[in-house]
Amino acid sequence: MNTCDERRDAIVLLAADQLEGDELPELRAHLAGGCARCLGAFASAEAALAKLALSIEPIEPPAVVRERLRARASADVSRSRAPTRRGWQRSAIAVGLAGLVAFAAGRFTTHATVERLEGETEVSRAALEVLASPNVSELDLSGQALGFRGWARLYYDVSSRDCYLRAAVVNPPEDGQSYVLWFTSDDGQPRRGGVVDVSEQGEAALLIELPPGADVSAPVYVTRERDPLAAAPTSEPLLVALLGGI
């Protein structure tokens, strides 16, 4: 059994995420027990180590980062103040997209083009509703396999159960193969989400409803499949959820 004095060095190692071995569980249990002296020492060590960041000369980030953050926060405030947020957003989106379709119809006179745009508009509208939902959760998926790159973000609207996946920087699949999104059920079974069509630019978007029985807090992943309609994954995950996101 260590004394609080003997724990001082271990505390600074813990603050730096460098404590290993038997000392780690012992110290964690001690801190969890509420020792005020050691908790104070831990806070002091964390504060001291945070100053290491000052050893680097500050760099002014690009103005666009601040602008994006301001816009996002302002939009969040506006949304939280709007009493019938979903209603007016739906109307605004519908009016805007109807205008876009009308504009496109004027420019592109073929019926087929208008039909395609209307179809895309419907998908865009549904995707926007997921993104604008007050109940949206985000889950980041990142590449885990050697020789594979890419990332994706899954937006999940708890209220509607709609899921919208956006992927970027993904290697297009080899000929005859497809990327498939999978969820996991409460009992650990795979639940097929859908095929993720990756463009030549490495981007993809997929709008689906959460499969029945799927649990978004359980693993969500993407595999490469020969059969795009496979009922269960046959290969290792290429993109998997990053718990906690960044």
Add this chain to the structure above:
Amino acid sequence: MSDGHDDLTLMERVARADATALDALYVRHAPQLFALCARILGNRAEAEEVLQAVFWEVWRSAGRFSAVRGSPRVYLVQLARSRALSAVRLRRRRDGLLADVGGQDVLAAELLGRQADSNALAATMQDEERRRVRSALRELPEAERCVLMLGYFDGLSQSEIATKLGEPLGTVKTRMRRALVHMREQLVDEPGTGGVH
């Protein structure tokens, strides 16, 4: 660095969904956090993404911030470091390598401020503190400083550091412990001033 009491006030306002307070917090801390993220990630574009994610997380969770655990600045630095290291660890797992980890020479030049010495700034509180940190780092033997930097800025465990440097694990552990204890002794605030900055 900014006044700690003002930071606390800003955090309280952010918790009440005051977007101007978030912006003010950003102006105060973003340059240091961006430099930290860029150092850890070695990539400005990724650093921008992480920086934005950090401040968005502050926006969404400022209500859970507790000044008892530390100052807003400590919280922000820890958050940025943690998120940047998560991103870099994912990249390493994907690539299966430690090749993107910064080398000793780079660390020595970068962290001891040789490049920055020409940018002599006004004697602000932050600059004083920066000098204090760099001075504490310079006092460390190079081997201990290297181990500390690989742990703090590259997020390597002591075992990974031992592998990377080709040193026995026991040696790395000893150096890490000495280095951290030295930094704590040099940088810890006096009672009554801690947690304010």
